[in-house]
Amino acid sequence: MPRQTSILDPETPHQTAWPARVxxxxxxxxxxxxxxxxxxxxxxxxxxxxxxCVYCRPRRHGVAMxxxxxxxxxxxxxxxxxxxHHGLRKVRLTGGDPTxxxxxxxxxxxxxxxxxxxxxxxxxxxxxxAGHAAEYARAGLRRVxxxxxxxxxxxxxxxxxxxxxxxxxxxxxxxxxxxLHPIRINTVVVRGRNDGDxxxxxxxxxxxGWDIRFIExxxxxxxxxxxxxxxxxxxxMRRSLGPIVRDWEPIDQGHDAARRYRVTFEDGSTTTLGFIxxxxxxxxxxxxxxxxxxxxxxxxxxxxxxxxxxxPALRPRFDAEAIDRLIETGLSNxxxxxxxxxxxxxxxxxx
Ligand code: SAM
Numbered sequence: 001m002p003r004q005t006s007i008l009d010p011e012t013p014h015q016t017a018w019p020a021r022v023x024x025x026x027x028x029x030x031x032x033x034x035x036x037x038x039x040x041x042x043x044x045x046x047x048x049x050x051x052x053c054v055y056c057r058p059r060r061h062g063v064a065m066x067x068x069x070x071x072x073x074x075x076x077x078x079x080x081x082x083x084x085h086h087g088l089r090k091v092r093l094t095g096g097d098p099t100x101x102x103x104x105x106x107x108x109x110x111x112x113x114x115x116x117x118x119x120x121x122x123x124x125x126x127x128x129x130a131g132h133a134a135e136y137a138r139a140g141l142r143r144v145x146x147x148x149x150x151x152x153x154x155x156x157x158x159x160x161x162x163x164x165x166x167x168x169x170x171x172x173x174x175x176x177x178x179x180l181h182p183i184r185i186n187t188v189v190v191r192g193r194n195d196g197d198x199x200x201x202x203x204x205x206x207x208x209g210w211d212i213r214f215i216e217x218x219x220x221x222x223x224x225x226x227x228x229x230x231x232x233x234x235x236x237m238r239r240s241l242g243p244i245v246r247d248w249e250p251i252d253q254g255h256d257a258a259r260r261y262r263v264t265f266e267d268g269s270t271t272t273l274g275f276i277x278x279x280x281x282x283x284x285x286x287x288x289x290x291x292x293x294x295x296x297x298x299x300x301x302x303x304x305x306x307x308x309x310x311x312p313a314l315r316p317r318f319d320a321e322a323i324d325r326l327i328e329t330g331l332s333n334x335x336x337x338x339x340x341x342x343x344x345x346x347x348x349x350x351x
């Protein structure tokens with residue numbers, strides 16, 4: 001019988017291209033069942049968020065106060081282990097909103113100090129960045145993605161439940177002054193809500209030198225039932241930008257989730273526009289991520305059912321072998337492509 005290869009098997013073919021020792025430590029890559037190598041962790045720090053985005057947070061979604069949030073120490077041990085032994089290179093903090101955690105600066109400091117972490121980023125609503133961006137940058141945060149769906153104050157409030165456009169724009173300025181670079185804007189496009197705002201957002205972000213990514217609505221969370229009516233595919237988004245864009249030149253996507261284009265506007269100025277297209281053209285073949293929710297549940301994929309909880313391997317003390325077994329179980333169930341329908345709302349595991 002052919003020998004069964006393991007996801008954490010040092011003798012798998014991928015191992016030939018993998019450094020056997022990094023900083024004197026033996027490494028085995030994390031491979032899912034389709035042999036995609038995981039190097040990127042999206043870590044949700046909390047389900048708490050000041051915003052109530054219509055597509056993200058179910059109306060009655062409360063945050064259970066008795067949920068076991070991972071501590072700074074536990075997060076540090078986990079990231080250290082995955083980096084030293086399994087080739088993790090990149091961490092993105094998400095939520096809920098990561099800025100809802102009072103110990104966020106300590107978390108950033110702890111992860112940034114892990115040898116081998118090459119990129120530490122955060123996705124946030126940006127409402128509090130004006131007061132904290134410099135502190136996060138000093139702690140070791142490299143860059144931020146800020147979610148902004150419209151530049152119209154009333155529409156912003158209707159979509160997010162918060163009159164926060166001014167604060168968010170101030171937060172973006174502060175992030176830039178703090179050297180958090182590049183700044184990326186994430187815009188979820190929802191028919192009947194902000195599908196008429198794309199041209200304004202594209203021109204505005206180009207003027208500021210900030211990358212914008214228009215995101216296709218995913219069938220998960222509060223708009224899942226009316227998804228077919230609310231979803232705007234990339235092709236339609238590009239058509240709506242037609243009147244202001246003269247030329248689209250595709251840029252190689254690599255592991256980036258966004259399909260990116262170098263565009264020339266009608267006035268001759270140029271910029272880069274991105275589209276995140278999980279529904280019309282998924283990027284699953286290049287997926288290099290795993291997700292861990294704030295209660296330590298592993299999600300092999302944003303839209304799939306939850307995987308195992310890592311908590312028993314983190315408490316009462318860190319157990320590296322148990323972590324490896326649980327992650328192996330999770331990755332062995334990662335499908336070639338995401339399912340058609342999400343199982344939880346994005347606020348529960350972080351986008
Ligand atoms: N609170 C942070 C923020 O506002 O960016 C981080 C968490 S939020 C869940 C991460 C991203 O998921 C945001 O850009 C949000 O717009 C996006 N998102 C939430 N629900 C979505 C859905 N159903 N389809 C597509 N994107 C969604």
